[in-house]
Amino acid sequence: MIKFWRVAWHEYSRHVFRKRFLFALFSVPILIIFMVILVIAMIIMETSVKPVGYVDYSGLLAEAVAPPRVKWPDQTIPMLAYKDETIANADLQAGKIQAYYIIPEDYLKSGATKVIYLDKIKGSAERQFASFLKANLLSNQPSDIANRIINGNDIIVRSTDNSREASQNRFINILMPIIAGILFIVGMSTSSGYLMQSVVEEKENRTMEIMVTSVSPNQLMSSKVIADILVGVTQLVVWAIFVILVLVIGSNYFPWLRDFKFSGEMTGIILAVMIPAFIMISGLMAAVGATVSEASEGQQILGLFTIPIWLPYLFIGVFIQNPNSPLAIAMSLFPLTAPMTITLRLGFTTIPAWQLIASVSILVISAIGAVWLAGRAFHLGMLRYGQRIRWKEVISHQKV
Amino acid sequence: MPTVEISHISKSFGTLKAVDDVSFDVEKGEIFGLLGPNGAGKTTSIRIMLDIFKPDQGKVSILGGPMTEAKKDHIGYMPEERGLYQEIQLEKCLVYLATLKGMDQTEARNRIAGYLERFDLASSRHKKVKELSKGMQQKAQLISTLIHEPELVIIDEPFSGLDPINTQMVKELLREQRDRGVTILMSTHQMHQVEELCDRIVLIDHGRTVLYGPLDDIRSQFSGHAVVIRTPDELPSLPGVEGIDQHNSSSYRLNLAQSTDTQDVLRLLVERGIRIDQYEIAAPTLDEIFIRVVTADDQEQGEGL
Numbered sequence: 088m089i090k091f092w093r094v095a096w097h098e099y100s101r102h103v104f105r106k107r108f109l110f111a112l113f114s115v116p117i118l119i120i121f122m123v124i125l126v127i128a129m130i131i132m133e134t135s136v137k138p139v140g141y142v143d144y145s146g147l148l149a150e151a152v153a154p155p156r157v158k159w160p161d162q163t164i165p166m167l168a169y170k171d172e173t174i175a176n177a178d179l180q181a182g183k184i185q186a187y188y189i190i191p192e193d194y195l196k197s198g199a200t201k202v203i204y205l206d207k208i209k210g211s212a213e214r215q216f217a218s219f220l221k222a223n224l225l226s227n228q229p230s231d232i233a234n235r236i237i238n239g240n241d242i243i244v245r246s247t248d249n250s251r252e253a254s255q256n257r258f259i260n261i262l263m264p265i266i267a268g269i270l271f272i273v274g275m276s277t278s279s280g281y282l283m284q285s286v287v288e289e290k291e292n293r294t295m296e297i298m299v300t301s302v303s304p305n306q307l308m309s310s311k312v313i314a315d316i317l318v319g320v321t322q323l324v325v326w327a328i329f330v331i332l333v334l335v336i337g338s339n340y341f342p343w344l345r346d347f348k349f350s351g352e353m354t355g356i357i358l359a360v361m362i363p364a365f366i367m368i369s370g371l372m373a374a375v376g377a378t379v380s381e382a383s384e385g386q387q388i389l390g391l392f393t394i395p396i397w398l399p400y401l402f403i404g405v406f407i408q409n410p411n412s413p414l415a416i417a418m419s420l421f422p423l424t425a426p427m428t429i430t431l432r433l434g435f436t437t438i439p440a441w442q443l444i445a446s447v448s449i450l451v452i453s454a455i456g457a458v459w460l461a462g463r464a465f466h467l468g469m470l471r472y473g474q475r476i477r478w479k480e481v482i483s484h485q486k487v
Numbered sequence: 488m489p490t491v492e493i494s495h496i497s498k499s500f501g502t503l504k505a506v507d508d509v510s511f512d513v514e515k516g517e518i519f520g521l522l523g524p525n526g527a528g529k530t531t532s533i534r535i536m537l538d539i540f541k542p543d544q545g546k547v548s549i550l551g552g553p554m555t556e557a558k559k560d561h562i563g564y565m566p567e568e569r570g571l572y573q574e575i576q577l578e579k580c581l582v583y584l585a586t587l588k589g590m591d592q593t594e595a596r597n598r599i600a601g602y603l604e605r606f607d608l609a610s611s612r613h614k615k616v617k618e619l620s621k622g623m624q625q626k627a628q629l630i631s632t633l634i635h636e637p638e639l640v641i642i643d644e645p646f647s648g649l650d651p652i653n654t655q656m657v658k659e660l661l662r663e664q665r666d667r668g669v670t671i672l673m674s675t676h677q678m679h680q681v682e683e684l685c686d687r688i689v690l691i692d693h694g695r696t697v698l699y700g701p702l703d704d705i706r707s708q709f710s711g712h713a714v715v716i717r718t719p720d721e722l723p724s725l726p727g728v729e730g731i732d733q734h735n736s737s738s739y740r741l742n743l744a745q746s747t748d749t750q751d752v753l754r755l756l757v758e759r760g761i762r763i764d765q766y767e768i769a770a771p772t773l774d775e776i777f778i779r780v781v782t783a784d785d786q787e788q789g790e791g792l
Contacts, residue, residue: 093586101575293570297631298563300537301587303556 090302091310098314102281103321111277112322115270116329127160134211138165140175140187141216145194152226154219155237161341164215172203179205184448188216259347261434267357270326272396275365278319279372282311283385286376290468308465312369312458319365353433356443363450364426368392370457377464396421399431410436422453426440488551490515490639490670495695496535496545498528502510505531505692506542513639518665520681520688520702521674524781529674530567533641534670537564550638560589563637567644567674569628571619577608578592581614581631588635595634602630606656621648633664643674658684670699676745678773690777692784702773709779710770712743714752717765725755740769 098412102108141148157163167184169175175187186204191197200220202208204297218237225233289295298307338344345480379385399406399418406415410432418428419438432438491513498506507526514520522768523529527687534540538548538554550558572580578599585595603609606626611619619627625648632640645661646654661684665671675681681688681702690706698705716722717738727747732740741752753766771779 090587090589092581097583175617288573289570291571293566293568294572295570296539296568297564297565297570297584299539300562301559301584 091306094298094302094307094310095314095317098285098311099317099436102278102314102318108281108318112325115273115326119329119333129425130160130211131162132162133209134162134164135185136162136164137182137185137210138167139208139212139216140167140169140178140184141190142172142187143190144192145190147190147194148220151219152223154215155222159217161211161215164212166216166219176203179203181385185209185212190220212370216299232413259344260350263347264353264357264430264433266330268427270323270330271357271361271365271430272427274319274326275361275368276393276396278315279365279368280389281318282295282315282369283372283376283389284374284382285311286465287379287382287385290377291381304465305462308373308462312366312373312461315369315372318366356433356438357430359443359447360426360429360450363447363454364422366454367422367450367457368396370454370459370461373461374457377461377468392423395421396427399424399427403431407432407435409460411439416442420449422450425450488515489513489548490550491519491536491672492546493532493536494546494548496532496542496547497537498531498540498542504694506535508545509691509694509696510545511687511689511696511699513670514687515670516665516668517686518661518671518673518684520685521672521691522676522678522681522688522698522777523691527691529691530643531694532691533564533566533643533672534676537562537641553700556654559637560645561638563632563635563640563642565628565640565642566634567643567647569617571624571627571644572633574615574711576613577616577619577627578612581627581634584631585634588637590635598634599630602634606630612664622650622653625649626653629660633660640669640671642671643678645673646675646677646680654680678777682773690780692781697780697784698776705776706770706773709776710768712745712747713769714741714743714749715739715765715767715769716741716756716763718756718761718763720761722761723759725752727752737764 154166178184179187186202186208189201221237225236334344334347375385375388415432418424419442429446489512493511495508495510496506497508509532521529535542550561581599582592582595586592603612608626645657661671685702687701689696719737722739727744728741729744730742756763
């Protein structure tokens with residue numbers, strides 16, 4: 088048993104303490120942070136704090152109430168009242184305002200305004216003027232009705248046992264299982280890739296023959312799979328910490344993040360699907376590593392597994408429209424497409440229990456099969472240096 | 488009890504019979520030569536011995552019984568295809584492989600330090616294995632084979648890639664191990680090394696045993712009735728000598744008639760005033776025996792087809 092953990096630790100440390108792993112590990116959060124900063128920078132750059140003027144012929148803004156506070160990273164744009172268009176236009180020409188609105192006398196009837204600008208008005212200015220106008224139109228209404236109208240509809244779909252709910256305004260709850268699914272798949276794909284590479288390297292280096300005279304082939308293979316899973320778990324833990332930090336810190340700035348509701352049931356389903364999926368993919372990668380003679384050859388075969396794993400993303404539109412369609416059910420039951428399909432469907436529907444049980448059972452059987460296959464491929468291929476093993480040989484009755 | 492007992496093992500890969508009814512024993516504390524041409528079945532026999540492959544037939548007994556995981560800690564193996572982790576530092580690689588043989592890290596580190604000094608590798612301990620020359624990697628592999636003080640050492644082509652100085656050092660090391668009671672099974676093509684080191688040999692060809700026994704017995708079995716002499720003079724024709732083969736300007740092989748006594752030939756040469764620098768009974772070298780046996784076996788196999 089000591090040897091098992093020694094091999095596992097060796098495998099784990101040689102991947103985790105490599106520069107390329109640390110780069111891959113932190114590149115995902117860094118990329119997300121970079122993208123968030125980019126979006127914020129674009130919002131800030133897009134926002135001009137130059138005032139927006141208005142000429143009110145309707146009298147609705149005679150005693151204008153202050154516009155509602157904007158949410159960061161938007162910045163407040165002052166709204167300036169003009170008595171007539173000549174002065175407003177002079178200020179526009181002088182560059183004192185970025186645009187001015189004309190609210191006609193019959194605004195309540197027509198609902199139309201006119202906006203005058205020299206350079207196209209920014210989206211943020213349009214949005215802020217619209218909410219300024221809306222706030223003033225509703226200034227005579229009780230605050231709860233006003234808020235209700237301003238915020239619009241919030242239709243919540245709730246499961247009969249109240250354990251789960253979905254809402255248009257709480258899209259973070261739809262997004263979360265998808266994000267978790269992506270992180271899981273990326274994590275398991277990269278770490279399984281390392282496993283395959285490690286097996287091919289040992290074949291290429293001829294280290295395998297030395298290893299099997301110190302530990303049993305089964306011990307060697309299982310410790311590699313465990314190390315691979317631990318490498319994946321390390322990635323996922325780091326990314327999960329990052330996601331939690333985003334939720335905790337981000338909710339101070341982005342109120343929609345506060346709507347995230349942790350679901351134990353959903354987490355349980357994701358884990359029940361992903362754990363056997365992880366073992367299955369590790370087993371397949373190890374088997375590929377044992378059958379090929381060069382790492383580059385393994386990378387090509389890797390694609391055959393990667394394509395079906397990511398395939399459900401192509402059907403995301405179909406899943407949103409009908410998350411319980413025959414296609415969605417079929418893809419939930421096929422082992423390579425199941426992990427992603429299940430996590431995608433989780434955001435949009437309550438998956439029937441029988442489908443979850445069937446999917447997890449198929450994945451568990453597939454995981455056992457993949458590990459068995461890896462063991463056979465390993466026995467057959469470990470000493471055939473420079474030779475590719477045919478899959479027919481792996482699944483045949485040949486004595487190893 | 489022999490350290491290794493191989494009894495009628497056979498192994499086929501598809502239609503190819505790699506090993507066909509091979510048997511031999513390796514006694515404790517001897518250096519045993521496993522010989523044979525390329526593709527004869529030597530490596531397959533070794534892999535069966537180490538339980539990497541299961542034989543289709545036959546029995547293998549190692550250190551007193553079937554191979555177990557615990558016994559692996561008492562065996563040192565250096566395969567023909569050398570294998571060390573290329574991307575990690577030499578010392579780290581050796582320590583890791585030693586710990587897989589049941590050693591603790593401190594003990595492994597101490598012993599490795601001694602071996603690295605002896606093999607002139609101490610200054611390269613922090614280098615990645617891939618940065619070492621072929622000869623240095625070969626020495627590192629040998630350290631990995633011996634570091635855990637095994638009872639049985641199985642070593643395939645131990646001298647390939649080594650210069651004469653390192654070859655000499657490895658030979659001394661193998662003798663030293665044998666003197667400590669370690670059993671060594673050595674597979675090599677370098678017959679002069681086998682003649683120098685081995686007590687007994689087995690020669691495998693086409694997967695079958697074609698020669699087996701003590702080296703001296705095998706050589707006398709193949710020696711003809713002849714003498715080799717070295718002289719600066721020209722040789723006259725002598726009674727009882729059926730033929731003279733000249734090897735170079737001063738070396739001759741005299742093939743004698745069955746009734747001729749070698750002492751009589753010597754006396755005749757002295758009487759005729761021939762200056763003799765060397766006079767010895769001609770025994771074939773292992774190289775000659777190897778070629779003779781393998782060629783004959785190839786012909787037999789060819790006829791059999």
